[in-house]
Amino acid sequence: MTDTALVSVSEPVDQTEIDELPASNVPPEAQRAAALVAIELDRIQQAARNVDRIASDLELIAVWLRNQVSAHTRSSYEFAWNTWQAHSPGRPLADTTLADLQDFQAALAQERKPGSVNTMMSALRSVFAMAHRKGYIRSNPCAEINDLPNPNRSGTASALSRRILTRTEVARLLEAARPGRDFALYLMLYHTGCRVSEALALRWEDLNLEGLLPTLTVLQGKGGKGRVIRLSERLRETLIELRPQDAVPDGLVFATRTGRPMARNNAWTSLRRVARRAGIDRDISPHWFRHAHASHALDGGAPVQSVKETLGHASLATTSVYVHARNGGDSGLWLD
Known part of the structure; x- marks a missing residue:
């Protein structure tokens, strides 16, 4: 036996009989109590639905x-x-x-x-x-739980400035990269500012290489947001050379020799080897190309809003950090 109370269920009542009952037969206090019970039952049922029957x-x-x-x-x-x-x-x-x-x-x-x-x-x-x-x-x-203090947080201008490759370093990395996939990947990261995960997920159907305005479409960026990015002529030509003659629309742009997806850590390891060949003694990662894209584009006069849309930043404030992170106080050259 359990302590669970048994609830008796009365015979169904004809709704017409209820409608014919005078309102005075139901005291206001009882109506309010019934309403409160209904609200509480709805709350309990909603909580039960929220659990989604999760049992472990x-x-x-x-x-x-x-x-x-x-x-x-x-x-x-x-x-x-x-x-x-x-x-x-x-x-x-x-x-x-x-x-x-x-x-x-x-x-x-x-x-x-x-x-x-x-x-x-x-x-x-x-x-x-x-x-x-x-x-x-x-x-x-x-x-x-609070975060630990992090003086090297990448969102700060001082930390970000240490992660921006110079134009010369970018050129040396591209020169030292293996022709084909690796060169195309690094050029893609630099010219588009894509995150490495976005680049490695690209399929040939995401690229428009034949039109007057060559583009790539990032379907699933950070936070599930997509965007369209214009391609430079150099990048378009590089991707056309990379594309196999028998490429299928849903084939990966950057794949292994067996056609499998290229892992992020492999891209990281490969870039470290290229950096050593290029004589760059810094602990770089593929994401540094993204930093370089933003910094060099702003240096070249690109509007901050344009850089924001290319990078897929949710806030203009995030992109504006690159304005403060760039090295070289050359603003005096713009004065009379």
Whole structure:
């Protein structure tokens, strides 16, 4: 036997009988009480729907990862979750405390740079916030976790200035790159300002190389936003040379010899080797071409709004950081 109360169900009542009852038979207090009960029942039902029948942490994590539009974000979040699980094996989300998360953050800080730690904690904030929003956990302990101070945060002008390649360095990298795929990829990153994940996801059908205005279409940029980017004549000619005669519309532009997608870490490793051949003793990454695109375009007189749209920035303030990050105080040359 259980303590669950049994609710008797009366026989169905003809609606016409209810409509014929005089309003005075239902006291105002009873009407208000019935309304409150209805509201509470609706709230409970809504909360139940929000749980989406999630019965375990594994199911919640699967839903959380599926909700990420960007494959790069999904991979980053999955890595952060697995790192957390390795630190606290078997600890359920519902039993996780603020102290547990602070201990994890401190452990990460002993081995990683502040930016990497903050990225991982941002991922955990996301999953705990979703669990709380859906009613899977009663409170969100991760909401109280603050980012570590990061003097090298890429959004600051001083840090960004150290990640901007000079025109000479870009030329040396292109000269040292292997002809074909690698050269085309680096030229693409520099001339379009694409993120490396966007470039590696491009398919031939995303490129318009034959029209008067050659373009590429980024279907899934950061935040799921798409954009169209004009191509330079040099880049168009390079891509036409790269395109195989038997290329299919949905074929990848930048693929391995076996036709498989090129991994981001392979692009990173390859560029490091090219940098060494070019005599560039800096810890560069493919994203530096994007920084160089913005800085050099602004140097050449491109409007900030145009650079913003090309890069796919959500805010003009983000693009304006490059104005402050450029090296060389040459504004006096513009004065009489």
